[in-house]
Amino acid sequence: MSHTSPALEIARTLVSYPSVTPVDAGVQDWIAHRLERLGFTCTHLHYGEVQNLFAVLEPKANTNTAKQGRHFCFAGHTDVVPPGPEGRWTHPPFGAVVTGGRLYGRGAADMKGNIACFIAAVEQYVETYGPPCAPLSFLITGDEEGRAIDGTRRVLEWLDARGPEAMPDAFLVGEPTNPVCLGEQIKIGRRGSMTGHLRVQGKQGHVAYPDKARNPVPDMLRLLAALDALVLDEGNAHFEPSNLEITTVDVGNAAENVIPGDACATFNVRFNDLWDAETLAPHIRKTLDEAGISYELDMTCSGESFLTAPGPLTEIVAAAVARETGRTSALTTGGGTSDARFISRYRPVVEFGLVNETIHQIDEHVAIADLDTLTAVYVRILTLWYA
Ligand SMILES: [Zn+2]
Structure with a gap:
Protein backbone atom coordinates (compact mmCIF):
# COMPACT_ATOMS: atom_id res chain seq x y z
CA MET A 1 0.00 0.00 0.00
CA ARG A 191 -36.44 0.26 14.97
CA GLY A 192 -37.30 1.62 18.38
CA SER A 193 -36.04 0.00 21.58
CA MET A 194 -37.90 -0.58 24.81
CA THR A 195 -36.67 -2.49 27.86
CA GLY A 196 -38.92 -4.05 30.49
CA HIS A 197 -37.94 -5.07 34.04
CA LEU A 198 -40.42 -7.61 35.35
CA ARG A 199 -40.68 -8.78 38.97
CA VAL A 200 -42.85 -11.33 40.71
CA GLN A 201 -43.00 -11.20 44.50
CA GLY A 202 -43.27 -14.55 46.30
CA LYS A 203 -42.58 -15.66 49.86
CA GLN A 204 -39.30 -17.34 50.74
CA GLY A 205 -39.39 -20.65 52.59
CA HIS A 206 -38.11 -24.20 53.00
CA VAL A 207 -38.69 -26.46 49.98
CA ALA A 208 -39.99 -29.15 52.36
CA TYR A 209 -42.78 -26.81 53.55
CA PRO A 210 -44.17 -25.30 50.33
CA ASP A 211 -47.52 -24.50 51.96
CA LYS A 212 -45.69 -21.98 54.17
CA ALA A 213 -44.02 -20.26 51.19
CA ARG A 214 -45.10 -18.91 47.80
CA ASN A 215 -42.80 -19.80 44.91
CA PRO A 216 -42.53 -16.92 42.37
CA VAL A 217 -40.74 -19.05 39.76
CA PRO A 218 -43.76 -20.83 38.20
CA ASP A 219 -45.63 -17.49 38.01
CA MET A 220 -42.64 -15.85 36.36
CA LEU A 221 -42.41 -18.73 33.86
CA ARG A 222 -46.09 -18.28 32.93
CA LEU A 223 -45.60 -14.54 32.42
CA LEU A 224 -42.51 -15.10 30.31
CA ALA A 225 -44.27 -17.76 28.24
CA ALA A 226 -47.02 -15.22 27.52
CA LEU A 227 -44.44 -12.65 26.44
CA ASP A 228 -42.55 -15.17 24.33
CA ALA A 229 -45.75 -16.18 22.52
CA LEU A 230 -46.65 -12.58 21.72
CA VAL A 231 -46.75 -11.77 18.00
CA LEU A 232 -46.59 -7.99 17.76
CA ASP A 233 -46.93 -7.57 13.99
CA GLU A 234 -45.83 -8.95 10.62
CA GLY A 235 -43.57 -6.01 9.70
CA ASN A 236 -44.17 -3.81 6.64
CA ALA A 237 -42.48 -2.57 3.45
CA HIS A 238 -39.58 -0.91 5.29
CA PHE A 239 -39.39 -2.82 8.57
CA GLU A 240 -38.95 -6.36 9.84
CA PRO A 241 -41.55 -7.63 12.35
CA SER A 242 -41.23 -6.19 15.85
CA ASN A 243 -39.51 -8.62 18.20
CA LEU A 244 -39.46 -9.23 21.94
CA GLU A 245 -36.46 -11.04 23.46
CA ILE A 246 -36.18 -12.20 27.05
CA THR A 247 -32.64 -11.25 28.08
CA THR A 248 -32.30 -12.34 31.71
CA VAL A 249 -34.20 -14.39 34.30
CA ASP A 250 -32.90 -14.13 37.87
CA VAL A 251 -33.89 -15.49 41.25
CA GLY A 252 -30.44 -15.13 42.79
CA ASN A 253 -30.89 -18.38 44.66
CA ALA A 254 -27.70 -20.17 45.68
CA ALA A 255 -29.45 -22.81 47.83
CA GLU A 256 -31.27 -25.89 46.55
CA ASN A 257 -33.46 -26.29 49.64
CA VAL A 258 -34.92 -22.77 49.65
CA ILE A 259 -37.93 -21.46 47.75
CA PRO A 260 -36.81 -18.03 46.52
CA GLY A 261 -38.57 -14.88 47.69
CA ASP A 262 -38.86 -13.17 44.36
CA ALA A 263 -38.05 -13.58 40.67
CA CYS A 264 -36.92 -10.95 38.18
CA ALA A 265 -36.63 -10.94 34.42
CA THR A 266 -35.60 -8.42 31.79
CA PHE A 267 -36.76 -8.26 28.21
CA ASN A 268 -36.17 -5.94 25.27
CA VAL A 269 -38.48 -5.11 22.39
CA ARG A 270 -37.16 -3.83 19.06
CA PHE A 271 -40.23 -2.34 17.44
CA ASN A 272 -41.07 -0.98 14.00
CA ASP A 273 -43.09 2.10 13.06
CA LEU A 274 -46.40 0.29 13.65
CA TRP A 275 -45.77 0.95 17.37
CA ASP A 276 -44.47 3.63 19.66
CA ALA A 277 -43.77 3.69 23.41
CA GLU A 278 -47.32 4.96 24.08
CA THR A 279 -49.00 2.00 22.37
CA LEU A 280 -46.48 -0.74 23.07
CA ALA A 281 -46.26 -0.48 26.87
CA PRO A 282 -50.05 -0.89 27.45
CA HIS A 283 -50.15 -3.77 24.96
CA ILE A 284 -47.47 -5.62 26.92
CA ARG A 285 -49.21 -4.95 30.24
CA LYS A 286 -52.48 -6.28 28.79
CA THR A 287 -50.69 -9.46 27.68
CA LEU A 288 -49.27 -9.96 31.18
CA ASP A 289 -52.59 -9.12 32.86
CA GLU A 290 -54.29 -11.91 30.92
CA ALA A 291 -52.11 -14.45 32.77
CA GLY A 292 -53.93 -13.45 36.00
CA ILE A 293 -50.71 -13.18 38.03
CA SER A 294 -49.68 -10.15 40.05
CA TYR A 295 -46.42 -8.61 38.91
CA GLU A 296 -44.43 -5.37 38.87
CA LEU A 297 -43.21 -3.94 35.57
CA ASP A 298 -40.99 -0.97 34.70
CA MET A 299 -40.65 -0.13 31.03
CA THR A 300 -38.24 2.42 29.53
CA CYS A 301 -37.98 3.47 25.91
CA SER A 302 -34.46 4.42 24.76
CA GLY A 303 -35.56 5.43 21.27
CA GLU A 304 -38.68 5.51 19.13
CA SER A 305 -38.59 4.01 15.65
ZN1 LIG B 1 -20.91 4.24 16.18
Whole structure:
Protein backbone atom coordinates (compact mmCIF):
# COMPACT_ATOMS: atom_id res chain seq x y z
CA MET A 1 0.00 0.00 0.00
CA SER A 2 2.26 2.78 -1.23
CA HIS A 3 -0.25 5.33 -2.55
CA THR A 4 -1.12 8.19 -0.27
CA SER A 5 -4.59 8.18 1.21
CA PRO A 6 -5.70 11.45 2.83
CA ALA A 7 -8.49 9.62 4.68
CA LEU A 8 -6.02 7.06 6.06
CA GLU A 9 -3.67 9.78 7.30
CA ILE A 10 -6.57 11.52 9.10
CA ALA A 11 -8.00 8.23 10.43
CA ARG A 12 -4.63 7.24 11.93
CA THR A 13 -4.47 10.52 13.82
CA LEU A 14 -8.05 10.21 15.10
CA VAL A 15 -7.56 6.59 16.23
CA SER A 16 -4.43 7.56 18.18
CA TYR A 17 -6.53 9.64 20.63
CA PRO A 18 -7.81 7.33 23.42
CA SER A 19 -11.26 8.94 23.49
CA VAL A 20 -13.21 6.30 25.41
CA THR A 21 -16.63 7.73 26.36
CA PRO A 22 -16.87 10.33 27.88
CA VAL A 23 -13.17 11.27 27.53
CA ASP A 24 -12.35 13.49 24.55
CA ALA A 25 -8.55 13.39 24.89
CA GLY A 26 -8.19 16.35 22.50
CA VAL A 27 -9.53 14.67 19.39
CA GLN A 28 -12.27 17.24 18.71
CA ASP A 29 -9.77 20.12 19.00
CA TRP A 30 -7.68 18.42 16.34
CA ILE A 31 -10.72 18.12 14.05
CA ALA A 32 -11.70 21.74 14.70
CA HIS A 33 -8.22 23.00 13.74
CA ARG A 34 -8.26 20.93 10.59
CA LEU A 35 -11.70 22.31 9.57
CA GLU A 36 -10.79 25.90 10.48
CA ARG A 37 -8.03 25.72 7.84
CA LEU A 38 -10.84 25.25 5.30
CA GLY A 39 -12.81 28.23 6.64
CA PHE A 40 -15.17 26.43 9.03
CA THR A 41 -16.42 28.26 12.13
CA CYS A 42 -16.22 25.88 15.09
CA THR A 43 -18.27 25.93 18.28
CA HIS A 44 -17.28 23.65 21.14
CA LEU A 45 -20.31 22.67 23.20
CA HIS A 46 -19.71 21.19 26.66
CA TYR A 47 -22.65 19.54 28.37
CA GLY A 48 -22.03 17.68 31.63
CA GLU A 49 -18.76 15.81 31.13
CA VAL A 50 -19.23 15.55 27.37
CA GLN A 51 -17.54 17.55 24.63
CA ASN A 52 -19.31 18.18 21.32
CA LEU A 53 -18.35 20.13 18.20
CA PHE A 54 -20.49 21.96 15.68
CA ALA A 55 -18.52 23.28 12.69
CA VAL A 56 -20.09 25.16 9.81
CA LEU A 57 -18.73 26.44 6.51
CA GLU A 58 -20.89 29.36 5.32
CA PRO A 59 -21.20 30.16 1.62
CA LYS A 60 -19.35 33.30 0.47
CA ALA A 61 -21.32 36.37 1.61
CA ASN A 62 -21.57 37.79 -1.92
CA THR A 63 -22.93 34.56 -3.38
CA ASN A 64 -26.38 35.42 -4.64
CA THR A 65 -26.87 31.86 -5.82
CA ALA A 66 -27.13 30.64 -2.21
CA LYS A 67 -29.76 27.96 -2.11
CA GLN A 68 -32.42 27.78 0.55
CA GLY A 69 -33.00 24.43 2.17
CA ARG A 70 -29.63 23.03 1.11
CA HIS A 71 -27.64 23.03 4.35
CA PHE A 72 -26.06 19.57 4.55
CA CYS A 73 -24.57 18.13 7.75
CA PHE A 74 -22.20 15.22 8.38
CA ALA A 75 -22.92 13.77 11.83
CA GLY A 76 -20.83 11.40 13.88
CA HIS A 77 -19.14 10.56 17.16
CA THR A 78 -15.51 10.66 18.26
CA ASP A 79 -16.02 8.58 21.39
CA VAL A 80 -15.22 4.88 21.29
CA VAL A 81 -16.09 1.85 23.41
CA PRO A 82 -13.35 0.58 25.77
CA PRO A 83 -10.74 -1.65 24.13
CA GLY A 84 -11.42 -4.50 26.56
CA PRO A 85 -8.89 -6.68 28.41
CA GLU A 86 -5.30 -5.49 27.93
CA GLY A 87 -3.02 -7.67 25.87
CA ARG A 88 -5.77 -9.28 23.80
CA TRP A 89 -5.18 -7.01 20.78
CA THR A 90 -2.73 -8.08 18.07
CA HIS A 91 -1.91 -4.39 17.59
CA PRO A 92 -2.29 -1.76 20.33
CA PRO A 93 -5.88 -0.41 20.30
CA PHE A 94 -4.72 3.21 20.02
CA GLY A 95 -1.58 2.46 18.00
CA ALA A 96 -3.25 3.05 14.61
CA VAL A 97 -1.11 0.32 13.06
CA VAL A 98 -1.36 -0.14 9.29
CA THR A 99 -0.62 -3.60 7.97
CA GLY A 100 -1.93 -5.90 5.24
CA GLY A 101 -3.98 -3.11 3.67
CA ARG A 102 -5.85 -2.44 6.91
CA LEU A 103 -5.88 0.12 9.67
CA TYR A 104 -6.19 -1.44 13.15
CA GLY A 105 -7.48 0.31 16.24
CA ARG A 106 -10.47 1.04 18.44
CA GLY A 107 -12.75 3.33 16.44
CA ALA A 108 -11.18 2.49 13.05
CA ALA A 109 -14.64 1.44 11.82
CA ASP A 110 -16.92 2.86 14.54
CA MET A 111 -16.51 5.61 13.65
CA LYS A 112 -13.31 7.58 13.42
CA GLY A 113 -12.58 6.06 10.01
CA ASN A 114 -15.90 7.45 8.78
CA ILE A 115 -15.16 10.90 10.24
CA ALA A 116 -11.78 10.82 8.50
CA CYS A 117 -13.64 10.21 5.21
CA PHE A 118 -16.00 13.15 5.97
CA ILE A 119 -12.98 15.43 6.43
CA ALA A 120 -11.03 14.10 3.44
CA ALA A 121 -14.13 14.45 1.25
CA VAL A 122 -14.83 18.03 2.32
CA GLU A 123 -11.16 18.97 1.79
CA GLN A 124 -11.23 17.46 -1.69
CA TYR A 125 -14.55 19.15 -2.51
CA VAL A 126 -13.49 22.60 -1.30
CA GLU A 127 -10.09 22.37 -3.02
CA THR A 128 -11.83 21.46 -6.29
CA TYR A 129 -14.95 23.64 -6.25
CA GLY A 130 -14.45 26.16 -3.43
CA PRO A 131 -17.00 26.59 -0.62
CA PRO A 132 -20.43 25.17 -1.54
CA CYS A 133 -23.40 27.40 -2.45
CA ALA A 134 -25.16 26.72 0.88
CA PRO A 135 -23.89 25.95 4.40
CA LEU A 136 -22.06 22.69 5.05
CA SER A 137 -21.55 21.47 8.60
CA PHE A 138 -20.27 18.79 10.97
CA LEU A 139 -22.06 17.71 14.15
CA ILE A 140 -19.56 15.69 16.16
CA THR A 141 -20.39 14.30 19.59
CA GLY A 142 -18.40 12.59 22.33
CA ASP A 143 -21.42 10.80 23.78
CA GLU A 144 -22.81 8.24 21.37
CA GLU A 145 -21.45 5.02 22.82
CA GLY A 146 -22.40 6.12 26.34
CA ARG A 147 -25.74 7.32 27.60
CA ALA A 148 -26.22 9.67 24.62
CA ILE A 149 -27.81 12.28 26.87
CA ASP A 150 -25.31 15.15 26.62
CA GLY A 151 -24.37 14.60 22.97
CA THR A 152 -26.24 14.90 19.68
CA ARG A 153 -29.55 15.47 21.42
CA ARG A 154 -28.24 18.56 23.25
CA VAL A 155 -26.49 19.97 20.17
CA LEU A 156 -29.75 19.68 18.21
CA GLU A 157 -31.58 21.53 20.99
CA TRP A 158 -28.91 24.25 20.81
CA LEU A 159 -29.31 24.51 17.03
CA ASP A 160 -33.09 24.51 17.28
CA ALA A 161 -33.00 27.36 19.81
CA ARG A 162 -30.96 29.45 17.37
CA GLY A 163 -33.84 29.40 14.88
CA PRO A 164 -34.76 27.58 11.67
CA GLU A 165 -31.83 29.12 9.75
CA ALA A 166 -29.29 27.39 11.97
CA MET A 167 -30.66 23.86 11.69
CA PRO A 168 -29.16 21.86 8.80
CA ASP A 169 -31.74 20.69 6.25
CA ALA A 170 -30.46 17.14 5.88
CA PHE A 171 -28.06 14.89 7.80
CA LEU A 172 -25.84 11.98 6.94
CA VAL A 173 -24.72 9.92 9.94
CA GLY A 174 -21.48 8.09 9.18
CA GLU A 175 -22.17 4.96 11.23
CA PRO A 176 -20.70 1.77 9.71
CA THR A 177 -23.82 0.41 7.99
CA ASN A 178 -22.37 -2.35 5.79
CA PRO A 179 -22.25 -6.00 6.96
CA VAL A 180 -19.41 -7.22 4.67
CA CYS A 181 -18.88 -4.97 1.63
CA LEU A 182 -19.02 -1.22 1.18
CA GLY A 183 -22.25 -0.33 -0.61
CA GLU A 184 -24.52 -3.10 0.67
CA GLN A 185 -26.76 -1.10 2.97
CA ILE A 186 -27.95 2.44 3.49
CA LYS A 187 -30.00 2.88 6.64
CA ILE A 188 -33.10 5.00 6.21
CA GLY A 189 -34.61 4.33 9.61
CA ARG A 190 -34.24 2.30 12.74
CA ARG A 191 -36.44 0.26 14.97
CA GLY A 192 -37.30 1.62 18.38
CA SER A 193 -36.04 0.00 21.58
CA MET A 194 -37.90 -0.58 24.81
CA THR A 195 -36.67 -2.49 27.86
CA GLY A 196 -38.92 -4.05 30.49
CA HIS A 197 -37.94 -5.07 34.04
CA LEU A 198 -40.42 -7.61 35.35
CA ARG A 199 -40.68 -8.78 38.97
CA VAL A 200 -42.85 -11.33 40.71
CA GLN A 201 -43.00 -11.20 44.50
CA GLY A 202 -43.27 -14.55 46.30
CA LYS A 203 -42.58 -15.66 49.86
CA GLN A 204 -39.30 -17.34 50.74
CA GLY A 205 -39.39 -20.65 52.59
CA HIS A 206 -38.11 -24.20 53.00
CA VAL A 207 -38.69 -26.46 49.98
CA ALA A 208 -39.99 -29.15 52.36
CA TYR A 209 -42.78 -26.81 53.55
CA PRO A 210 -44.17 -25.30 50.33
CA ASP A 211 -47.52 -24.50 51.96
CA LYS A 212 -45.69 -21.98 54.17
CA ALA A 213 -44.02 -20.26 51.19
CA ARG A 214 -45.10 -18.91 47.80
CA ASN A 215 -42.80 -19.80 44.91
CA PRO A 216 -42.53 -16.92 42.37
CA VAL A 217 -40.74 -19.05 39.76
CA PRO A 218 -43.76 -20.83 38.20
CA ASP A 219 -45.63 -17.49 38.01
CA MET A 220 -42.64 -15.85 36.36
CA LEU A 221 -42.41 -18.73 33.86
CA ARG A 222 -46.09 -18.28 32.93
CA LEU A 223 -45.60 -14.54 32.42
CA LEU A 224 -42.51 -15.10 30.31
CA ALA A 225 -44.27 -17.76 28.24
CA ALA A 226 -47.02 -15.22 27.52
CA LEU A 227 -44.44 -12.65 26.44
CA ASP A 228 -42.55 -15.17 24.33
CA ALA A 229 -45.75 -16.18 22.52
CA LEU A 230 -46.65 -12.58 21.72
CA VAL A 231 -46.75 -11.77 18.00
CA LEU A 232 -46.59 -7.99 17.76
CA ASP A 233 -46.93 -7.57 13.99
CA GLU A 234 -45.83 -8.95 10.62
CA GLY A 235 -43.57 -6.01 9.70
CA ASN A 236 -44.17 -3.81 6.64
CA ALA A 237 -42.48 -2.57 3.45
CA HIS A 238 -39.58 -0.91 5.29
CA PHE A 239 -39.39 -2.82 8.57
CA GLU A 240 -38.95 -6.36 9.84
CA PRO A 241 -41.55 -7.63 12.35
CA SER A 242 -41.23 -6.19 15.85
CA ASN A 243 -39.51 -8.62 18.20
CA LEU A 244 -39.46 -9.23 21.94
CA GLU A 245 -36.46 -11.04 23.46
CA ILE A 246 -36.18 -12.20 27.05
CA THR A 247 -32.64 -11.25 28.08
CA THR A 248 -32.30 -12.34 31.71
CA VAL A 249 -34.20 -14.39 34.30
CA ASP A 250 -32.90 -14.13 37.87
CA VAL A 251 -33.89 -15.49 41.25
CA GLY A 252 -30.44 -15.13 42.79
CA ASN A 253 -30.89 -18.38 44.66
CA ALA A 254 -27.70 -20.17 45.68
CA ALA A 255 -29.45 -22.81 47.83
CA GLU A 256 -31.27 -25.89 46.55
CA ASN A 257 -33.46 -26.29 49.64
CA VAL A 258 -34.92 -22.77 49.65
CA ILE A 259 -37.93 -21.46 47.75
CA PRO A 260 -36.81 -18.03 46.52
CA GLY A 261 -38.57 -14.88 47.69
CA ASP A 262 -38.86 -13.17 44.36
CA ALA A 263 -38.05 -13.58 40.67
CA CYS A 264 -36.92 -10.95 38.18
CA ALA A 265 -36.63 -10.94 34.42
CA THR A 266 -35.60 -8.42 31.79
CA PHE A 267 -36.76 -8.26 28.21
CA ASN A 268 -36.17 -5.94 25.27
CA VAL A 269 -38.48 -5.11 22.39
CA ARG A 270 -37.16 -3.83 19.06
CA PHE A 271 -40.23 -2.34 17.44
CA ASN A 272 -41.07 -0.98 14.00
CA ASP A 273 -43.09 2.10 13.06
CA LEU A 274 -46.40 0.29 13.65
CA TRP A 275 -45.77 0.95 17.37
CA ASP A 276 -44.47 3.63 19.66
CA ALA A 277 -43.77 3.69 23.41
CA GLU A 278 -47.32 4.96 24.08
CA THR A 279 -49.00 2.00 22.37
CA LEU A 280 -46.48 -0.74 23.07
CA ALA A 281 -46.26 -0.48 26.87
CA PRO A 282 -50.05 -0.89 27.45
CA HIS A 283 -50.15 -3.77 24.96
CA ILE A 284 -47.47 -5.62 26.92
CA ARG A 285 -49.21 -4.95 30.24
CA LYS A 286 -52.48 -6.28 28.79
CA THR A 287 -50.69 -9.46 27.68
CA LEU A 288 -49.27 -9.96 31.18
CA ASP A 289 -52.59 -9.12 32.86
CA GLU A 290 -54.29 -11.91 30.92
CA ALA A 291 -52.11 -14.45 32.77
CA GLY A 292 -53.93 -13.45 36.00
CA ILE A 293 -50.71 -13.18 38.03
CA SER A 294 -49.68 -10.15 40.05
CA TYR A 295 -46.42 -8.61 38.91
CA GLU A 296 -44.43 -5.37 38.87
CA LEU A 297 -43.21 -3.94 35.57
CA ASP A 298 -40.99 -0.97 34.70
CA MET A 299 -40.65 -0.13 31.03
CA THR A 300 -38.24 2.42 29.53
CA CYS A 301 -37.98 3.47 25.91
CA SER A 302 -34.46 4.42 24.76
CA GLY A 303 -35.56 5.43 21.27
CA GLU A 304 -38.68 5.51 19.13
CA SER A 305 -38.59 4.01 15.65
CA PHE A 306 -38.21 6.35 12.69
CA LEU A 307 -38.22 6.24 8.91
CA THR A 308 -36.84 8.75 6.41
CA ALA A 309 -39.24 8.40 3.50
CA PRO A 310 -37.60 8.00 0.08
CA GLY A 311 -36.90 11.49 -1.32
CA PRO A 312 -34.05 13.75 -2.50
CA LEU A 313 -31.70 12.79 0.35
CA THR A 314 -32.09 9.02 -0.02
CA GLU A 315 -31.90 9.30 -3.83
CA ILE A 316 -28.66 11.31 -3.77
CA VAL A 317 -26.98 9.00 -1.27
CA ALA A 318 -28.10 5.87 -3.16
CA ALA A 319 -26.90 7.33 -6.47
CA ALA A 320 -23.51 8.29 -5.03
CA VAL A 321 -23.02 4.87 -3.44
CA ALA A 322 -23.99 3.06 -6.65
CA ARG A 323 -21.65 5.23 -8.72
CA GLU A 324 -18.59 4.77 -6.50
CA THR A 325 -19.04 1.19 -5.27
CA GLY A 326 -20.85 -0.37 -8.25
CA ARG A 327 -23.42 -1.79 -5.82
CA THR A 328 -27.12 -1.13 -5.50
CA SER A 329 -27.66 -0.68 -1.77
CA ALA A 330 -30.60 -2.05 0.13
CA LEU A 331 -32.42 0.71 2.02
CA THR A 332 -32.72 -0.89 5.45
CA THR A 333 -33.95 -0.23 8.97
CA GLY A 334 -32.24 -3.13 10.80
CA GLY A 335 -29.52 -3.12 13.44
CA GLY A 336 -29.15 -1.23 16.69
CA THR A 337 -30.02 2.36 17.52
CA SER A 338 -27.84 5.35 16.67
CA ASP A 339 -27.93 9.12 17.12
CA ALA A 340 -30.01 9.29 13.93
CA ARG A 341 -32.97 8.66 16.25
CA PHE A 342 -32.50 12.16 17.71
CA ILE A 343 -31.90 13.85 14.35
CA SER A 344 -35.01 12.27 12.83
CA ARG A 345 -37.16 14.38 15.16
CA TYR A 346 -36.00 17.47 13.26
CA ARG A 347 -34.85 16.61 9.74
CA PRO A 348 -34.42 13.81 7.17
CA VAL A 349 -31.43 11.62 8.04
CA VAL A 350 -29.75 8.64 6.41
CA GLU A 351 -26.79 6.58 7.56
CA PHE A 352 -24.00 5.30 5.39
CA GLY A 353 -20.47 4.39 6.39
CA LEU A 354 -17.85 1.64 6.56
CA VAL A 355 -18.11 -2.13 7.10
CA ASN A 356 -19.27 -3.01 10.61
CA GLU A 357 -17.92 -6.58 10.81
CA THR A 358 -15.37 -5.87 13.59
CA ILE A 359 -16.93 -2.97 15.49
CA HIS A 360 -16.73 -3.13 19.29
CA GLN A 361 -14.46 -6.20 18.90
CA ILE A 362 -10.83 -6.96 19.73
CA ASP A 363 -8.68 -6.04 16.67
CA GLU A 364 -11.28 -3.68 15.18
CA HIS A 365 -10.03 -2.71 11.73
CA VAL A 366 -10.95 -1.19 8.42
CA ALA A 367 -9.70 -1.76 4.85
CA ILE A 368 -7.72 1.20 3.53
CA ALA A 369 -9.36 0.72 0.13
CA ASP A 370 -12.74 1.20 1.85
CA LEU A 371 -11.58 4.50 3.38
CA ASP A 372 -10.71 5.76 -0.11
CA THR A 373 -13.95 4.51 -1.67
CA LEU A 374 -16.05 5.96 1.14
CA THR A 375 -14.29 9.32 0.70
CA ALA A 376 -15.22 9.19 -3.00
CA VAL A 377 -18.84 8.40 -2.06
CA TYR A 378 -18.98 11.40 0.27
CA VAL A 379 -17.43 13.70 -2.37
CA ARG A 380 -20.04 12.45 -4.85
CA ILE A 381 -22.83 13.14 -2.35
CA LEU A 382 -21.58 16.72 -1.91
CA THR A 383 -21.38 17.36 -5.67
CA LEU A 384 -24.92 16.02 -6.19
CA TRP A 385 -26.32 17.84 -3.15
CA TYR A 386 -24.81 21.24 -3.98
CA ALA A 387 -25.28 20.94 -7.78
ZN1 LIG B 1 -20.91 4.24 16.18
